[in-house]
Amino acid sequence: MECVSCGKCFQLERVINVEFEVIIGLEVHAQLLTKSKIFCSCSTVFGAEPNTHTCPVCLGMPGVLPVLNRKVVDFALRVGLAVHCEIAHYSRFARKNYFYPDLPKGYQISQYELPLAEHGYVEVTTNGKSKRIGVARIHMEEDAGKLLHDERMEADSYSYVDLNRTGVPLIEIVSEPEIRTPEEASEYLKNLRGILQYLEVCDGNMEEGSFRCDANISLRPVGQQRLGTRTELKNMNSFKNVQRALEYEIRRQTNILDDGSEVIQETRLWDAAKGVTLSMRGKEEAHDYRYFPDPDLVPLIIDDDWIEVVRGSLPELPQEKRDRFIKEYQVPEYDAEVLTSSKSLADYYEESVRLFPSPKVVSNWVMGELLRRLKGDDRDIEDCPVTPRYLAKMLKMIEDGTISGKIAKTVFEEMYLSGEDPEKLVREKDLLQLTDEEELDRIIEKVLSGNATEVEDYKKGKSKLLGFFVGQVMKETKGKANPKLVNEILRGRLDR
């Protein structure tokens, strides 16, 4: 037996007998899809020329007055209600004070005491087990500007600041420290993002930074009540990276604790290329944000009427949609899960089923050919060249025997490449199913006489060879023969 820590030393004293429990909490910052900023009327459009979307308010000029965008409150309320939060009837904004070049005012307007929403939850399922992860709070705040890092800018000894993003509305969604595994963390994020997208309040783009996640993680011996020292992980811009960073950090902290050392409370950056988290020590000062109520912004009162109007406008959410798909379309749970993974995919599926009411057939094509093709091209369903109308049309053509199931794959591929009507493609590319019995009979005759030995074997009882003959006919007709007819004619001739 060898040491569990290092696998080499054979010092059995060092064998770990302490099991650790992992405690993870996530902070998500989601950019809201408003047209204008949270406290001024500058545009929030992504990708504009640097420093062309600013005004005295978002630049923090003296004497200006921020005015709250009502839509930001509406959007934040939608999210709060969708994740089952209690909405605060009285909430207010606070200033978070710190200096950084991307923060022109020297403070960020956020919420501290009295956030908009508290005490909700997001349901996650891992390994077939469901669990509620608490949402501690949701508050509104403004985004900061951006330090540009492109090559042109990297070359010299300065940093360059673009303030277009300053004042773009964010909500921060803070989970309770109730996440126990990296998989749970990843599921929580996926579900949360799905909810935000269904609500149409955030586009959820992690790479462009409109959905960002930081993680707090600590370990403690199983059974201990007190939390261990935590580290904060940043710079994880995909679900995969969040999971990998957490897995790495669990190993790192386990090794430290096994050695009898102590974890240092610090912020660590995930380095995706190296697959490690690195300490930010020295680059960061001890924070003392000195929050206080922002005197420029009056308190926000949200009455029951407002809450009920927003509640009434909530769309069907991912989980409800999934359950409905299972019930209404009788598709397996797995299909329902995939089909509702984004609202646009679910809409695509429903539109296709409306036009071709065989839910399972549609599901097979959408989940098979369609998603495979889109994934390969790294494309979203919104950019799919095959419309639900054309997909349904093609499925009808299979159903009424105009094309064979095998040829349908070719038709689909042609539709995917050209975005054309399947009827037109079938006509132009000569892909009609061969149903002319006389012609099929002639081809089968040819196949049988060319394979006399196999015919003998078949007649002696090797009935498996039927498949071989069908295959030969298909080859001869380039897949266009109607398989049902081929089978019938073959059996008629061979079993005589």
Added chain:
Amino acid sequence: MKISKEEVEKVAVLARLALTEGEKETFSSEMSSILDYFDKLKEVDTEKVAPTSHASAGRNVMRGDEVRPSLSKEECLMNAPDANKGCLRVPKIIG
């Protein structure tokens, strides 16, 4: 309430202020006397008064989600101590 020199130094760091030794002494005593005045305010009975965070009685001041023209890039950068390549320019920041 006495504000120590160390507390003055901490506040100065947070506010990015470079203070001379003499100024630290001055602020230490001035801030102390300001806080002493708060002690005087504490004598008022506020038992039945809700905490006030805003002087104005206004509530729910909001605007619609409409875009209005922003400043030009030139105007935006006009007050910046240093600007280049259409951006504000600051000492190199890593990370």
